[in-house]
Amino acid sequence: MPKIIAAFNMTLDGNCDHTAGIPDAEVHDYYTQLLNESGAILYGRTTYELMQYWRPMINNPTGEKSMDDFARAIDRIPKIIFSSTLTETGWDSATLATKPLEQVVAELKQQPGRDVLVGSRSLIIQLANLNLVDEYQLCIFPVIAGPGLQLFDNINDRTVLNLIKTKTFDGGSVLHYYKPASSGSNN
Incomplete structure (x- = not known):
C-alpha cells in the first residue's frame, strides 16, 4: 500500500514561500x-x-544538470491537481481531480504501487487535519525569512510526530523525516 508523503521546503522560521x-x-x-x-x-x-x-526546461534545458534533471522528473510524474477554477492543466502528465481530496487519497492508498507525494501547502494542511499523512519530509533551509506564509497554520489538532531520520545537505539545509505518532498520543 503506498504511503502519502508530505514533501515540502520551508525556512528555519517555518516560512514556505517558494522564493x-x-x-x-x-x-x-x-x-x-x-x-x-x-x-x-x-x-x-x-x-x-x-x-x-x-x-520550458523540458525542450530548452538550462545546462544546469540538477535543474534539468528535476524538470524532467517533474514532467514525467503523474500530477493530480485539485482546483475549482482550472478547466485544463496544459501538461500531458497532469489531470484535474474529479473527486474530493479525501476520496482520491483513500483510493490511491488502496492501489498497489509507489508512494504518493503531496506538494502543496493547502493539501498538506487538509490531509494533516484528516490524519491522512503517513510521512512528512520537511526540508529546512538555513534562512530566517521573517513574515510570510507558514506551512502549518490552520491545523485543527495537536499532532505528535516521531523523527525517523535526518539528512544534512552540504549547503546547510536539513531534511527531517517524520511519522505521525500513534493516534492515541496526538492529543
Whole structure:
C-alpha cells in the first residue's frame, strides 16, 4: 500500500514561500530522486501554477544538470491537481481531480504501487487535519525569512510526530523525516 508523503521546503522560521528558500544542486538532486521513485504527486492550483516554471526546461534545458534533471522528473510524474477554477492543466502528465481530496487519497492508498507525494501547502494542511499523512519530509533551509506564509497554520489538532531520520545537505539545509505518532498520543 503506498504511503502519502508530505514533501515540502520551508525556512528555519517555518516560512514556505517558494522564493524564501535557497535550493542548491544537492537539494534538487534529492527531489529528483524522490519524484522518480514516487507514483504521483498531488498539487493545489497555486503550487501547480508555480511548478509550471519547470515546463520550458523540458525542450530548452538550462545546462544546469540538477535543474534539468528535476524538470524532467517533474514532467514525467503523474500530477493530480485539485482546483475549482482550472478547466485544463496544459501538461500531458497532469489531470484535474474529479473527486474530493479525501476520496482520491483513500483510493490511491488502496492501489498497489509507489508512494504518493503531496506538494502543496493547502493539501498538506487538509490531509494533516484528516490524519491522512503517513510521512512528512520537511526540508529546512538555513534562512530566517521573517513574515510570510507558514506551512502549518490552520491545523485543527495537536499532532505528535516521531523523527525517523535526518539528512544534512552540504549547503546547510536539513531534511527531517517524520511519522505521525500513534493516534492515541496526538492529543
